[in-house]
Amino acid sequence: MTDERRPMLQAKGISKFFPGTVALDNVDLTLHGGEIHALLGENGAGKSTLIKCLTGVYRRDSGRVLLQGKEVDPTLTHHSQRLGIGTVYQEVNLLPNLTVAENLYLGRQPMRGPFVDRRRMNTQARDTLRDYGIQIDPAQPLSTYSVAVQQVVAIARAVEMSGKVLILDEPTASLDHEEVQLLFSVIRRLKDRRLAVVFITHFLDQVFDICDSATVLRNGQVVGRVDLATTSRNDVITLMLGRQLAAQVRAPKPKAGGNTLLQIEGLQKTGMLNRFDLSLNEGEVVGLAGLLGSGRTETANLIFGAVKADQGKLTFRGKEIQLRNPRDAVAQGFALCPEDRKTDGIVGELSVRDNIILALQARQGWMRKVRRKKIEAIAEHYVRTLDIRLANLDMPIRLLSGGNQQKALLARWLATDPNFLILDEPTRGIDIGAHAEIIALIGRLQQDGMALLVASSEMEELVAYSNRVIVLRDRTQVKELVGEEITSDNIIRAIAADPQVEAAV
Amino acid sequence: MTRNAFLRRITPQLIILAIVLGLNVLVFPDFFDVEMKNGRLFGNLIDVLNRGAPTALLCLGMTLVIATKGIDLSVGAVMAIAGATAASLVVEGNHWLVAVLGALSVGALCGLWNGFLVAFLRIQPIVATLVLMVAGRGIAQLITEGTILTFLDPGLIHLGAGTVLGVPTPVLIWLTLGLFVAVFVRRTALGMLIEAIGINEASSRLAGINSRVLLVCVYVVSGIGAAIAGVIVAADIQGADANNAGLWLELDAILAVVIGGNSLLGGRFSIVASLLGAMIIQSVNSLILLSGMPPEFNLIIKALLIIAILVIQSPKVGHLLYILRASAPQPHPKQLPPLKENLR
């Protein structure tokens, strides 16, 4: 890339302080038209904050932003939108009460005279979304559709907005392989239209797949700007973590030794999950694989009692149990790390400390308050072992970066030391360092004899820790892979396999 | 929370209270005089404490309700019902304790009803409690048949007009209850759990918190608090005035909670701060009375004072002050702004 071309967007010496944190420390970022630029860094490195400073969500404490050489200072998101900067922020940020089309065109609806031209809006929306491979009725409320669809809509909206710059903050976190490929083809098209694209993700192979160059942040500082064509994967990782990543040694998984812990028979709920059976031993990790919407989350929620099943028999340690709601499940020593951190996981305003002991406290009941000493001990312990990055334990958890929130939630459940732990997308939005840690952690928990059920979209991950993998398709249990069968290809094949063939087998 | 965190939390309220009391002294120099007159403490300060009792008692429940993202418009009506119940019971010749118990259980019942609508039928709190707000006075009047039900039972009257060691009974009642509740919610995990459901009920539920029961509880507490307030008000005038008892008092209570720096969006709460809020409001009322202005100015004075107070308190202004004080933002948790920085 020849740098004498005038950059499309240039950020110079951006700093941002938060009470207790220096989120950004004099950060430079340079984007060129027709360049796809990756923004890399651990959880809490400051990626999202940088984006928010660039697009006027936060006021930056110092630094300048130049768009095509002209100094700009967007103080509101719609300023930056008018400047031609389209952004997808980290969490899906759309309005569930509006229709898909309304979300797509909010603020720039096609008008007829003084009035919004709904018909045109809907048809346009339908066409746009078709390019992203989803066929839905854009006149329906957004809330009717899944996280996946919502994510796609958000991306589509940003793309439509971006005349000059498109910023995507972890857009692929909740997308499937196909959907990612679709997205990439769109991005490439934009690249040809000489847009500058910023792409934030923790999936390095996606980075190397599509990005030209990358800026790496660590603890709010730029530690390097690299041309990906000439850089190796390991160098990037080292740059991000500031250390070598302990080579992903796949310790031979401990055999599922223990005796049967939980037996699930004929669990089902119409419209959510068809008959699901599972027998789980102590110290066993069972993976749940499947496409988006295949029903992994539903399975998890049904087992945990978050959603009441129509029927199904649960036998725990030999005796049958009824789970009418999460409380019953917790009482039995179950735990569930939900998929949607923001809405089902964190309690935003509460301190990290309170969030960590929440489940434990809930189980003890409100009368018996956990002693302060113990609270401190627990909190300190998990912050250390999971290496949660925070200013102090009293800060509201919503101020943690996405990945660190995820870790805190894990801590919440480990604190209750459960004997059956359900993880729904545990590594979603988590940086490679932490990713490795969590996988290692799963291994350790397993050794301690805990049984785990892990729903994940990442094959390698499943392969890494599962003793068994159950494959779901269209809310039905279609295949179970054991031991040596567990390879990415087999899983993918099972997922993709044509129902007829399945039936024949 | 630690002592100085607690102090930091209630500082704004203390300052404002001081200011308003100061204004009182301005319009009425010997405002702080307190003397003994025939066996009871006598003075404006005592009046503020005494007249603030109903609002303070309403605050207790209201604070908890608001912490769960709710609101309880029915407390005024519940006061009327409770007063009417107590009065009619003593008039029928029951012992005053029976009457009080009766009133309290009626209050609890009202709270149960509200809680049921909110927690189980999932009706938005404002509407849910609006129902009882409208119907409640009717029920109260149904009990008194529209008349002011006068009674002479000394035991009951003592609760409103009596004194213990010269201190008006209502003052003792609200101070004890207030202290009790404030300590109780923090000594137990109740406070934290309530805050949790107020902030994110879905998560709390998944974490195994029994949100419904907690929700019902806070409304019951609110109902009981209102009932006590109702009994006190009735006892104070030796009669149950179903139509006027606690009229619009729910608004004062909500104001007090907000002046106490608690967010109407639920979450973190401080009972003590709310109680201070109640006292602030009562001081404003006393200021109006003492000022001797013609009554048509009452409302406008109250409005302006309250607006001033709220503006001073608003997180934004608080943050601005913080920025002005700390020239350069230092990354030390100790220097956190009293009112935490608002995300936009």
Added chain:
Amino acid sequence: QDMTIGFSQIGSESGWRAAETTVTKQQAEARGITLKFADAQQKQENQISALRSFVAQGVDAILIAPVVATGWDEVLEEAKEAEIPVVLLDRTVDAPDDLYLTAVTSDLVHEGEVAGRWLVDEQAGAECRIVELQGTTGSSPAIDRKAGFEKAIAGNDNLKIVRSQTGDFTRSQGKVVMESFLKAEGGENICALYAHNDDMAVGAIQAIKEAGLNPGEDIKIVAIDGVPDAHLAIANGEMNATIELTPNMAGPALDALMAYKTDGTVPPKWIQTESRLYTAADDNQAIYEEKNGLGY
């Protein structure tokens, strides 16, 4: 013949109001009239729509206790046009008087005067600093009773009103405000209390007692309405005088209506009820007993 009469009542904001409602129902019953009762919850708009509904329903006549004097022309015209006679109770309206049959009311200003004159005579030239408990700010009784009282004491510069604040016609406010009066003026410096209604006076009496003074002696108390509790207070010497506002406005009104219906005798435009002064001279205990039944 059986008549159907619509009665639009303001609400039930005070004991007196409740009594008026009760008496009206009793009076109607006594005359074999079916009474359609509509409580307006203190809202004029409800009263107006109630009147319209009565008209739409085609009642034979309408009684209304207007919440405020203004704003009745339109709806009264509609009633007139439907040939439904309207009688006003306890308050007149400022509409052309051909729009209603008659008004049975006391004279609010006069009540105030009676109270004032009583105090003038009582003090007989002696110095007296008066505190006043006003009714609900803006309500016509509050305004007129204040005016009347001031008119009566005008020119007696031994009498002057030192503090005047609203007690919203309620007992509790009466007590609260009286307390602040006692503090602000010092109980011994107050010689008389004039309350716009008895409820406030009864509340104030308790405040005075709690301040360690003797209501009725240390502080003379005159109020208006003549509710049972006031008579009781007078009987106990805790209050000095009350001016009765009879809750029986319906009696005369219905008589006038019957007469008008049967042989078209047109009543006078204003039937004024007596505003009688009660003092310790009367047998208040007896009055208390008898009035207690009326649902005050």
Added chain:
Amino acid sequence: MIRSTHLPLIVTLATFVLAYALCAWQYPSMLSLRVVANLLTDNAFLGIVAVGMTFVILSGGIDLSVGSVIAFTGVFLAVVLRDTTLHPLMAFALVLVITSAFGAAMGSIIHYLEMPPFIVTLAGMFLARGAAYVLSTDSVPITHEFYDALQQVYWKTASGGRFRLIGGVMIVTFLVGIMVAHRTRFGQNVYALGGGSATSRLMGVPVASTTIGIYAISGGLAGLAGIVFSLYTSAGYSLATVGVELDAIAAVVIGGTLLTGGFGFVAGTFFGILIMGLIQTYIVFDGTLSSWWTKIVIGGLLFAFILLQKGLTWASTARRKVATGFVTPS
């Protein structure tokens, strides 16, 4: 095209028709055009404020000041027309400006100081009523030939009922309100705010101007309602329309708008108003309810309608839940 979100609207309509049918069946004389005319006339001012309230509630806010603003407007007009030679139309314009500005001021406080609407408008409620008191405590009649002229504008039905100007004003207000809410960008932004103000900010909704605009509209419509009320009573009275804000809120809720914001229809509010009016009329026609039973019955009916709405929204969301399998607090 019918969406699941249209359901509440349809229900409200159905409820009204059903309720009216029942009333008419019990009191045939309620079927007269006259009663219909009365419904429109007597609820005109309430309807107009309710339109404003709908916008506020759709945006997730609430406006408690409207009742007082109506009273203030009335008194202001009465005093101005009494003490000055200003022509009513001028006075109208003036008062509309004042009330809109008042609303806008509250809106700005709510937005810039990030204070909860409930409290800000509560203070506004005290302030407006207080201002009315200061202008005049006792009720001031308005005697101006222009007023008489306006009051003479009506269409008289055979049964003697009158469709008055103010009823027309209300209907026009509703029509405009519907168009603005559902067909303009501003309307969309209102719904967006209701869906979540933080999110809408990220999506580039001009939150400031929208919020201020919403409360300005609510204030302005309260002013208009005040004008209508002064035509209705040809007087200004500082104690008038106490607690009307609650009636308006109730009407909006019965009309199927969610207080949490984001869901609902202006048209629904119209039927909400009619239902409230119907309740009043029914109670008067019945004529046997004592003061207290009146209150209880009103409360009960309010509850019944809310429950009905609840049931339907629940039914529709329940279907959606099955469709997507997301975890939502039951």
